[in-house]
Amino acid sequence: MKDGFVKVAAATPAIQVADCAYNAAQIETLMRSAADQGVSLLALPELCITGYTCGDLFLQSALLDGARAALRRLIDVSAGLPLAVAVGLPLARGNRLYNCAAVFCCGELLGVVPKTHLPNYGEFYERRHFSPAPQENASITVDGRDYPFGPRLLFCCRALPAFQFAVEICEDLWVPCSPSETHVLEGATVILNLSASDETIGKAEYRRQLVSSQSAKLLCGYLYADAGEGESTTDLVFGGHNLIAENGAVLAETPPFTGGMAVTELDVCRLEHDRRRMTSFPEQQRKSIQIPFDLPLTETALTRPVARHPFVPQDERDRAARCEAILAIQAAGLQKRMEHTGCRKLVIGVSGGLDSTLAVLAAIRTLDRMGRPHADLLAVTMPCFGTTARTKGNAELLCERLGVAFRTVEIGASVTQHFRDIGLPPGERGAAFENGQARERTQVLMDLANLEGGLVIGTGDLSELALGWATYNGDHMSMYGINASIPKTLVRHLVRYEADRTADSELRRVLLDILDTPVSPELLSAKDGEITQITEELVGPYELHDFFLYHVIRFGFGPAKVLRLAERTFAGAYPRDTLLHWLKTFYRRFFSQQFKRSCLPDGPKVGSVSLSPRGDWRMPSDASATLWLSELERI
Structure with missing residues (x-):
């Protein structure tokens, strides 16, 4: 249960109706x-110690005595097993009979939860035999001892306070x-439902949707x-449809009539984080009886799916739908900004790289949405020392195929003059050499926008903002940052999506070549016409940084937990030392580069992670990364 991962299971025993000893053996x-x-x-299922379909046999004392004896046996068995169990059976209290869930752990009965809502319609006839749960908690005597009894029992793990569960029934x-x-x-992070839901046409899908939505x-x-x-099966057939969901996602399932046990891990610390983050998730005064239990805090072997690229849907159709939705959001956001400002032109610096290509594609969508000509987009290429024929040619061909206005502004001479003006020594290739080019490009774009009324x-993306891989007051600045909340791994799929859907074979060819081009700012001189400055060799693979970004920002995971997930997810692709190295790089850069994010231009949010200083992420520019890096040093 370390790191908040709790391995859980929902299982269906193969029973015999009214044979409590046999059923106990199966359980x-x-x-x-x-x-x-x-x-x-x-x-375990509702009334599974006796069977749900006992009918009037529920009123037989022999069956009720057999159920209690079976429960005693199961509690005794649990003494040697490190798990908590909830099992369904009928229990009498006073002159009433209740449809109950008995919860026990490590040889001790913890409490009994009676069913609150009894169906008495269609094929169900529970009120003939059972009474609904009393409104207030009380106690029930089992084997001469009193135990908590009622609809509001909360079972709390001492070793992992975020692990608190409660029970409801069908x-x-x-x-x-x-x-x-x-x-x-009142604090439950896990809900157990002991059910006896028969199968009819369409019910399995509805049940799955209901469980998912409730979570x-x-x-x-x-x-x-x-x-x-x-x-x-006198009138009904039961399929043993077990489901485990977490915050809307079905993590494990045994489809109807397949048998078996659904097993996965819940991340209760992730759930706790989301509740803290979502301030509209209320708390109320606890009226439940809190029942502590003990389980060892051991490391849980992980089987739950952890996406290698968490921002990118794995299913092809879902991915296409995601891409279409993002492009629509970008276009709607930019349209509003254009209408509000009354601008005559959009001005984009095109490099032949992924980010500027996506910005152009989103701008074209916006112009089409507004019924304006593509020539209202002015694309500007600004070759300098590191520009290659490949990237320059791709930028030109992209703009030609899309029919946008295009201009080339050679900045080599002006940058060289600037270097002389500030006294940059010849041959110096430090930050001033690189950033001077980026700032000159931004100056050109800003002044052209003034000239054109645009x-x-x-074009910068979310991954670059997280790492601070942008020149302050250079490519870091614009009048509207259309890619600001789109991570690099998703940028690639958006460009691929547009390549796949275009009917223009030349446009498709150039988009695919842009996808194959190494990511680079092209601020250092090319060698033999090839790019020499490869971004991912300098700051690390974007697929790793996007993975880190998602889990650190979206769920607030600590460094050790992020590393653990990365080791499992990227096993065979990156050794542990490499993951650790780039995770340290991520934290160092993320903290040190906040000053760039603190003054970002406006831009549309498209997903659950954004670093806008006005919306999702407010962080002091001089916060220290020491705690996070120290945790990694101790690993």
Whole structure:
């Protein structure tokens, strides 16, 4: 459970109706299997000790006594297993019978949760046998001892305070105001649902959507354990559809009629972070009984999916839809800015690289949206010492195929004069040499925009802003930064998307060549016509920095946890020492370069991570990275 990862499972035992001893044996097998897999929390179906479909047998004392005896057996079995278990059975209290979830851990019964909402429609007839949960918590006597009993029990792990779970039962999820809503407001990060949901056409998809949506709405992990094989098929069939979701994403599932156990890891610290970040997620005074339990704080082997490129959907159709949505957001944002300013031209510095290409493509979308000619975009190429024929040629051909206004402004002479003016020694190739070129290009663009009555559209992307890989008051500055919240890994797919959808074969060819060109600012002289300054050799692979950026900013993960995820995700691609080196580089640059982000131009947010100083990220420019780097030094 280190780093907040809790391995959980939802499983369906193959039962025999009303045979409590047999069912307990099946449940025991699942418990031992779960423990062998490192599971810390196991959810089992509603009434699975007896079977959900017992009908009037629920009123037989023999069945109720058998259920209690089976529960005692399972609690005893759990004494040697490091996991918490929730199992369904009928329990009598006074003169009422309740459909219950018994929760136990390491040989101790922790509490009993009765079902709140009893369905009595369609194929369901629960009120014939059971009473709904009382409104207030009370106690129930089991084997001569009193235990917490009621709808508001919160089970809290001592070793991992973020791991708190609560239980609801089947219909409790399907009603307008479910008990889980109260549970999460009182601190539960995980909800267990013990269910007996029969299969009908279309119900599995609806169930999946319901579980996913509930986990998203409540910012929780949600375990749904469903009745299955062995239940009576007199009128109904149960498929054992088990689901585990976290904040809207289904992480594990056993589809109906497939059997088995759904197992994955929930990240309860990530859920806790999102709740803190989302200040509209309220807290309420705890009226639940808080029941502590103990589990060892061991390192959980990870099986849950961790995307190598978290900003980029893996599914091709989802990726295409994402690209289309981003381009639409960029176009809508730029259109509003153009209409508000009344600008006559858009001015973009084109280099033949990815970022300026995306800016041009987004600008074309904007002009098309407004019914304006492509010539209202002025694309400017500004060759200097490091410009290669390949990038210059690609910039020219791109603009030709798109029909935009195009201008070449040679800046070599003006930059050389500037270097003489400031006394830069000949042959000096430091920051002044590189940044002088970038600032000259920005000056040209700004002055052309003034001349044309236009707006300078910035091309820098989110990854560059995170690393500070931009010249202050050079390419760092514009009048509207259209790519400001798009990371480099996603920029590539946006350009690829436009290449794939164009009917112009020449445009497609040039876009694909731009994609194949090494990322470079081209501020150092070319050698034999080839690029000599490769960005990813200097600051590190963008796929790593985008991975770090996502997990550090989106979820607030600490350095050790980010490294652990990176080691698993990039196993075989980068050795640990390389990951550690570039992660240290990320933190050093991210902290030291905040001053550039503190004065960014406006630009549209397109995803869940943005570094706008007016919106998502407010950070002192002189904050220290010592804590973060020290944690990495201790690893």
